[in-house]
Amino acid sequence: MRVTVQLFARLRELAGCSRCEIQVPDGSSVEDVWRALAERHPALGPFAGAVSCAVNTDFARMQTTVLDGDEVAFLPPVSGGSC
């Protein structure tokens, strides 16, 4: 099945694209999508533990199962800093 991946900020810059299509087997999780993405764009690898994710514009977990046609967004750490 095929999902659309959306990337933002530094992830978008490192991958060189804001959207791409990823093929994953049926029953795949967000984490499987991430692995396939990081294989295609190795520069994303170091972010593995720091990204959050959304499926169809709702926050999700890396364990969330994705469906054909889903939009999966990977979000680098947000800008909230010192107070």
Place this chain on the structure above:
Amino acid sequence: MNVERFAIVSAPLSVEVLTAHIEREARDRGEGCGAVCAFVGVVRATHQARRVRALEYEAFAPLALKVFALIGREIETRWPAGDVAIHHRVGALQIGDTSVAIAAAAAHRAEAFQICRYAIERVKQVAPIWKHEFFEDGDAWVEGATADPADELARQTALERACA
């Protein structure tokens, strides 16, 4: 004029529009509105001793709006008579430009200050918004927390800061 409570916009922000809107919303609720507290985040000229030339904000707008609405619901639970409006800007900004405007309304000032502080703390923790700073000698994405609205510890931290 129709004002959205929550917005991600590329046009300049007006905190006066937000404060007037939120006062009208809260006027007829409970004891009425006796205090409006505003927070205006502006583009600072330095970051960690480096001179900032300009910056850009990028947002995942549909999710950011859901996060603002979630923050609104958290505020409604903690301060039932209070209200909040949050507008964040995206795109290229100059030093001194308003990047975020928040207006909080309550019957009394103590709650208005708390709501306003809580709202900006939560925006910084959870909203999918990124700041790209351009310096005289390079650029950098500002990266803080991994956004997780279900992180109860982060929410408690925001509450403690708001109610300190």
